[in-house]
Amino acid sequence: MVESHSEETAAHEVYGEVCWQRFLRPRHAGPPPAGLESVCGQARGRADDSEVWLWLSRQPRKAWFQAHGSPWIIAAADLAAEAWQAGEKRLSAATLASRLDAPPDVMDAFLTVEDAWHSALKILD
Amino acid sequence: MNEPIYLDYAATTPVDPLVAEAMAGCLTRDGCFANPASAHRPGREARRRVEAARVAVAELLGAEPREMVFTSGATESNNLAIAGAARFHRRRGGHLITSRTEHKAVIDVFRRLEADGFEVSWLTPAESGIVDPAQVAEAIRDDTVLISLMHVNNETGVIQDIAAIAEITRAQGVLLHVDAAQSVGKLPIRLQEWPVDLLSLSAHKFYGPKGVGALFLRRRPRARVEAMMLGGGHERGLRSGTLATHQIVGMGEAARLAIRDMGADRERILALRGKLEARLLAMPGVRLNGDPERRVAGTVNLGFDGVHGEALVAALDPYLAVSSGSACTSASAEPSYVLRALGRSDAQAESSLRLSLGRFTTEAEVDRAADCIEQAVSRLRALSPRSLGDSEPTPLSG
Ligand SMILES: Cc1ncc(COP(=O)(O)O)c(C=O)c1O
Numbered sequence: 001m002v003e004s005h006s007e008e009t010a011a012h013e014v015y016g017e018v019c020w021q022r023f024l025r026p027r028h029a030g031p032p033p034a035g036l037e038s039v040c041g042q043a044r045g046r047a048d049d050s051e052v053w054l055w056l057s058r059q060p061r062k063a064w065f066q067a068h069g070s071p072w073i074i075a076a077a078d079l080a081a082e083a084w085q086a087g088e089k090r091l092s093a094a095t096l097a098s099r100l101d102a103p104p105d106v107m108d109a110f111l112t113v114e115d116a117w118h119s120a121l122k123i124l125d
Numbered sequence: 126m127n128e129p130i131y132l133d134y135a136a137t138t139p140v141d142p143l144v145a146e147a148m149a150g151c152l153t154r155d156g157c158f159a160n161p162a163s164a165h166r167p168g169r170e171a172r173r174r175v176e177a178a179r180v181a182v183a184e185l186l187g188a189e190p191r192e193m194v195f196t197s198g199a200t201e202s203n204n205l206a207i208a209g210a211a212r213f214h215r216r217r218g219g220h221l222i223t224s225r226t227e228h229k230a231v232i233d234v235f236r237r238l239e240a241d242g243f244e245v246s247w248l249t250p251a252e253s254g255i256v257d258p259a260q261v262a263e264a265i266r267d268d269t270v271l272i273s274l275m276h277v278n279n280e281t282g283v284i285q286d287i288a289a290i291a292e293i294t295r296a297q298g299v300l301l302h303v304d305a306a307q308s309v310g311k312l313p314i315r316l317q318e319w320p321v322d323l324l325s326l327s328a329h330k331f332y333g334p335k336g337v338g339a340l341f342l343r344r345r346p347r348a349r350v351e352a353m354m355l356g357g358g359h360e361r362g363l364r365s366g367t368l369a370t371h372q373i374v375g376m377g378e379a380a381r382l383a384i385r386d387m388g389a390d391r392e393r394i395l396a397l398r399g400k401l402e403a404r405l406l407a408m409p410g411v412r413l414n415g416d417p418e419r420r421v422a423g424t425v426n427l428g429f430d431g432v433h434g435e436a437l438v439a440a441l442d443p444y445l446a447v448s449s450g451s452a453c454t455s456a457s458a459e460p461s462y463v464l465r466a467l468g469r470s471d472a473q474a475e476s477s478l479r480l481s482l483g484r485f486t487t488e489a490e491v492d493r494a495a496d497c498i499e500q501a502v503s504r505l506r507a508l509s510p511r512s513l514g515d516s517e518p519t520p521l522s523g
Contacts, residue, residue: 011442023439029508044510049433049472053510066510070435074508 015071016101023071028081031055032064040064043119045112052077054116056084056124072109075100080113091117129446130490130497134483135279135307135424136448140375141332141484147378148334151371161368162359171370178377182339185309185380186324187317194340194360195373199306200230202325202340203273205364206302207234209350210271210323211243214300218268224248224256225466227275231304235273252468253416254283258290265293271300276314277307280450280463280479281415282424284312288319295320300348306330306338310383311391311421316341322348328372332484333379337372340364386484394482395422397491401480402427404495408502414464414477423482426450426464432505434460434475440501441478445494450477 012020032040032055040055050069054077057063063081067074076096083091093110096102102110131139140148151157151174159167161175176190183190196202211221223235225247235245246264250256256274265272272294277284287303294301302323305314310331316324324341328334342348342363356365402425405411410430428450429437438449450461450473460474469477480494 011439015439023436026508049475051510066508068431068433068509068511070433071439074436 011071015075019071019075019100019102022075022078022100026065026074026078028064028078028085029066030064031066032057032062036060036062041120041122041124043116043123045114045116045119047108047112050109050112052113052116054080054113054120056117056120058124061085061087069112070106070109072100072102072106073112076110076113077116080117084117129442129444130494131446132480132482132486132490132494133446133448134486135282135330135479135481137329137335138332138483139485140329140334141379141382143382144333144375144378148371148375151374157370157374159370161370162357174374174377175368175370178373178380181377181380181384182326185384186314186326186341188341189344192316192341192344194342194363195368196338196340196364197336198329198338199228199304199325199327201364202327202338203228203230203302203304204234205340205350205353206323206325206342207231207271207273208238209353210300210302210348211238212351213349214270218266218270219243220246220266220269222246222248222261222264222269222272224250224274226250226254226278226280226463227273228279228304228306231273231275249466250283253419254278254281254414254463254467255416255419256285256290258286258293261290262293262297265297265299269297269299271302273302273304275304275307277305277312277421277424278415278463279307280448280461281426281467282307282420282481283415284308284419284421287321288315291320294322307424308421310379310387311423313387316343322346323350328376328379331379331383333376334372337369337376339376390484391422394484394486397482397486397488398422398425400488401425401482401491401495405498408499410506411502412473414467414469424479425481426477426479428464428469428473428477429502430473430476431509431511432476432502433509434472434477436505437476437478437501440505441497444497448479448481450474450479 040057042055045052050073052067055064063084065077065081067077093114096110157171159171161171179190179193183193221243239245248256248260276287291301300322303321304325306327309326322343327338352363354365359365412428414426414428450464460471464474
């Protein structure tokens, strides 16, 4: 209930520095600019009340995301977009979790992003 | 990092410096530390201070000092009042009434009584959070012994019409208990006019210390309860245990300050809340939870459409100490059962915030809090694929 702030730790400690910085300042947020939409593979991942959209384009090699969810999912989506732009072809939930230094119980967020990544790639191919 | 702005006065308040001073006088060897039950002179002095506190707390409620029993807080008072009265009157009947939006310290007592064979009617308030006195009248049966309803809701600040409900329960010969933890010291309580039988309060909600409170038990007609804390027979046998002089004296001082400052505090806090509320409600997709008019001065509960609850709480955490519409910040937190009972969806309940202002809140704090919330909400909405006001996922091919 509302009274208890059961977590004594500050938010940036709960989510860890890497996730926290991306949550505050994601670099790839927003849908692609109008002209590029058509060349994108766009896909959505969903889990419970969370949702992520990912747009991947080959030419130019770019990526964008939008997300409705916890700081984990927002940070993971941003990281996934960055990974694509850096030329990575495979991305797993486990990789996202380890790059964000996440505890095991938030795996759902990463599986959702992984899901969107795979669907977007399939559409691109 | 700067301390976050404290807008969680409904959870607890800081002790007023004058209260702290009065308490400090009751702790050490050079102070009034003796056991108030002792017959010697220092004991009698402690007793005198405890009784002066009893007078102040009674005056705050319009009650007689003899009607006050000191406890460890509203949780204990609720337990003693509800379980104590239900058990005392067991032979008269086994039907009890309460609402779905009570504090856990009431709900869980009724759940236990249900497990013990009592039958409980759970009233659902209107969407505004208000329980219609007619609902209460309808729920009363021949075997109803006790009704418990809160005066002010801790999440929404909504005020129940206790005077009207008390008229009904008195006419029907049913006991009425009121959890007034969120109203004492903030709203006038008129127990000489309202036929309420039992009333709970906690000192830390009105600038007194944590861990002390009181239960009002009416003398005429006499409200009877079965004691739960047994021992030395303190507090007329209703609550044994050495009286915590410093705590009680602190609560007495807080009551005196409340009597003196309640009106002025209320005006000032209402103006600040009005400002905060006006700014936040001017944003699109922001909803007030609870009745807009019948609300205690300090509290405002707002729902932010299209914003994820966990992300909102996290984004505000460095700047504001506020309470969210879910139990805690962990992913598995349950959405507020109070907002759910008022018809909000899980997602709406989770993306709600309770902001509560108090005696030490400043205009600068309110301005800054509004800035922080506006920024966090706009940023999260810009990130979100969901359109405003649409809490369902948006369809998308692929
Ligand atoms: C309405 C209500 N009742 C009861 C309580 C319990 O008070 P305490 O924790 O001081 O026993 C609270 C405070 O959390 C409250 O807001």
